[in-house]
Amino acid sequence: MHITARADYAVRAVVQLASLQPASATRQQLADAQDIPGKFLETILGDLRRAGILDAQRGATGGYRLTKPAEEITLADIVRATEGPLAAVRGMPPEDTMYPGPAQPLTRVWVAVRASLREVLEQTTVADVIADRLPEHVDELQKRPDSWVRR
Secondary structure, three states: OOOOHHHHHHHHHHHHHHHOOOOOEOHHHHHHHHOOOHHHHHHHHHHHHHOOOEEEEOOOOOEEEEOOOHHHOEHHHHHHHHHOOOOOEOOEOHHHOOOOHHHOOHHHHHHHHHHHHHHHHHHOEHHHHHOOOOOHHHHHHHHOHHHHOOO
């Protein structure tokens, strides 16, 4: 799995914004705080606004703010807002893949990969990240020594 810069930046921007609640922040403040290219962040913030995760207010006292509490925003919400479905195989949902012969079981493998990704991202909220209090199963996964080995 490849986590794109777009998804990474989106999650970081929302976490940064949530840490400031109830205050708002400008695009530039978020970009500076998380070292994200400003123009790229502008398009990401637009995606997050269209998804209903953020709201924007114009003017001297304007900026971006969350539309709901950080406890109600999952990392999956953010990734889907900026990337679309959590897992796709050549642009298709995993269950729509069809393989001939001995490769047929791969459909079930791709579905399981999506389920695993969902389990982590849907159960981890922005509030969990801010509090450095990950869900128990996520924390257990990252504590495994092999989780930190590059392969």
